[in-house]
Amino acid sequence: MENKLVEKKVRRTKQSINREELEARILRSAEVVFAEKGYSGSSMEAIAKTANISKQNLIYYFPNKELLYKRVLKEMLDIWIEKLSFLETEGETPEVIIRRYVQEKMALSRIYPNGSKVFAHEIISGAPMLKEYLISHLKPQFDRDVLLVKSWISKGLIDQTDPEHLFFTIWAATQTYADFSIQIEILLGKNNLDQNDFKRAEEAVTEFVMRALGARKNI
Amino acid sequence: MENKLVEKKVRRTKQSINREELEARILRSAEVVFAEKGYSGSSMEAIAKTANISKQNLIYYFPNKELLYKRVLKEMLDIWIEKLSFLETEGETPEVIIRRYVQEKMALSRIYPNGSKVFAHEIISGAPMLKEYLISHLKPQFDRDVLLVKSWISKGLIDQTDPEHLFFTIWAATQTYADFSIQIEILLGKNNLDQNDFKRAEEAVTEFVMRALGARKNI
C-alpha cells in the first residue's frame, strides 16, 4: 500500500514531465508580467502569450489569476525566508553574519529581480494578499533577529544602533537594485546591471553597514 | 492690452475657483488610486468615485487616463527635484548638507507617501512614462551631485566612499518608509507610522549615513 502510494508520487510519465516543465515556464512568465504590471494590471492573456500558450491552456493549469499570483509570490517568499534568518548562523561574529546577510540579500536581487518586483508591487499596494503571511511568518523572525542584534549591542560587539531600522535600511538598500534597476541603469549610464555592477553595489552597501555598525572582528 | 491679459489670468470667478479646487481634489484622489493599483490597474471610474464626481465629469477635466497619470507624476517630481539638489546648498559642510538631505528626503516620504508610491510603481514597471524625464532631468543633477561628493572625498572631508551607491542607498533607505510602509507597520506592530516613528527612522538613517561617511564637522 505504502509502496503503491510512493510509486504513484514518483512516477514520471511523459505527461507529468511536460506538466512540470510547462508549469515552471508559466510561473516564470507570470513573474515577468506581474513584475511589470502588478496584479490588477496584468492579464491572463498577456501571461499566456509570454509563456507561448493559449489563455485557455493557462487557465487549465492555473484556474484563476489570484491563484497564479499567489503561487508566484509564495515561490519568492519561500526562497527569501529560507535565506534570510540571522539565527541560523548564530555562533559566528556579527561581522561575518552581517556580511553574509547583505551578500545574500544582494544575490537575491540579482538572481530574482522579477520576483522582487512582484513582491514590491504587492507591498506598495498595501499587501492585500500578503498581510497575513507577513504577520504570521515574517514578524516572528524579525523579532528574533532584532533581539539577536540587541544582544550584540549589549555585549559591545557592535556600536549602538536602532536594530529595527537597521534591517529596514539593509532591505531597502539591497532591494533597490532589483526594484529600481531601471533608474540605477539610467543614472549609471548602462543598459543593464551586470555582475560587476552588482559586485560594486554589494561592496558599497556592505561597507556602509559595517562602518555604521563599527563591527568588531573578534567576539 | 497687457493689462487685459493679466487681468484675465488673475480673475478668480466662482467657476475658476471651483475648477481649481476640483482639479486639486481629482489629483489627490488619482494619487491615492494610482498609489494602490499602479497605472494599468487603476480605473477612471475608481478615481472618479474617490473624488466624488461622475466618471464623465472626471474625463471633462482630464480627457484621458494617461494625461492624468502624468500630471500626478509631474507634480511629485517637481517637488522632488526642487528639494533634492546638493549643489543649491554648496558652501556648507558635508555634514550639514547630508543631514539636511536625508531629513528632507524623509520628510517627503512622510508628507507625500502616495506620490512616492506612484513613482515607485512607475519605476518598478520600467519607467515607461518617465524614462525620458529621468535621462534629461535626473541624470544631469545626479552627475553634478556625484562630482560634489567626489570633491569632498578628495578634500578629505568625508571618508572614501562609492558616491553613486551612496545616493542609491540614501534614496532607498528613505523612500522605503513611504513605499513599504505597510511592511514596516506590521513589523513594528503599529497601525500606521506616526510622527515619532518617522523621527526615529530619520535619526537612524541619518546616523547610519553619517557614520558610514565619517563626516568631519569642520571644513
Added chain:
DNA sequence: AGATAACTTGTCTTTCTGGTCAGCAATAAG
C-alpha cells in the same frame, strides 16, 4: 436679460478581461 461659454450627466459603443463549457486529441492504464 439674452447670448455665450463652462460645467455636468445619461446613454451608448467598443474593446478588453476573467472565466465557462463542450468537444477533440494525446497519453496512460488495464
Added chain:
DNA sequence: CTTATTGCTGACCAGAAAGACAAGTTATCT
C-alpha cells in the same frame, strides 16, 4: 486493444473599462 484520464482548443459570455456624444444646467459677460 480498449477504456479512462489528462491535456488542449475554439466558441462563447458577462462584466468592466475607456471614452465619444448629445443634451441639459449653471455661471459669466455684455
